[in-house]
Structures are given as C-alpha cells and as structure tokens.
Amino acid sequence: MTVAVRTLDDGAWISINDSRAVSNSGIWPLAHYDFCDCEVAYVLLESFYDVGIDHHEVVVGTIGQCIECGHQDSIDDFPVGRIVDGEFHAYEASEFQSLVEPEE
Numbered sequence: 001m002t003v004a005v006r007t008l009d010d011g012a013w014i015s016i017n018d019s020r021a022v023s024n025s026g027i028w029p030l031a032h033y034d035f036c037d038c039e040v041a042y043v044l045l046e047s048f049y050d051v052g053i054d055h056h057e058v059v060v061g062t063i064g065q066c067i068e069c070g071h072q073d074s075i076d077d078f079p080v081g082r083i084v085d086g087e088f089h090a091y092e093a094s095e096f097q098s099l100v101e102p103e104e
C-alpha cells in the first residue's frame with residue numbers, strides 16, 4: 001500500500017494521501033530533544049522542507065522556533081505521526097513526549 005506524502009503551500013502543510021494532515025502552526029514541547037538551552041523547548045514549527053516515511057513513521061524536516069527563548073533551528077527527521085493500515089495518525093504533542101527516550 002502506497003502512502004503519498006509531500007509538502008504543500010511552500011512548506012505550510014504536510015499532505016498525506018492528498019489531504020492536509022499536519023499544519024505548520026503546531027507547538028511541540030521538546031523536553032528530551034536538544035534544540036536549545038531551555039529545559040523544555042516549546043517549539044513552534046514554522047515550515048516544512050521535507051517529509052518522508054521511515055518504518056511507518058512520518059518524519060518531516062522542519063524549521064522551528066522556541067517560543068521561550070527565540071532560538072530558531074532546523075530539525076531533520078522530526079516524527080509527527082505514523083501510518084497504520086494506510087491511514088495517518090498524528091501524534092499529539094503529549095504523546096510525542098513519551099516516544100522520545102531521555103538522553104543519558
């Protein structure tokens with residue numbers, strides 16, 4: 001089963017199977033991701049420059065900005081959801097937290 005993923009509108013959206021699935025206005029709390037110096041980086045995704053599927057997980061390349069300190073950076077292979085039986089299931093930001101193992 002093929003799932004078509006692409007970016008839309010100059011990176012404002014992730015399209016999955018020709019429907020708009022993930023928008024660039026989400027804020028993701030990244031407690032265990034080394035994005036900036038904040039203990040928890042609340043990262044606003046500003047645009048997407050890449051999207052792909054890695055073992056049923058939809059991963060994007062995105063430009064994000066921490067709304068606490070203003071640090072802006074790109075994140076490669078940022079997981080936003082998974083494909084189950086050909087359907088996209090977006091991660092909730094809180095769910096995303098539990099997916100990421102703390103770094104020792």
Ligand SMILES: [Zn+2]
Pocket residue numbers: 036037038040041042066067068069070071
């Ligand atoms: Zn920050």
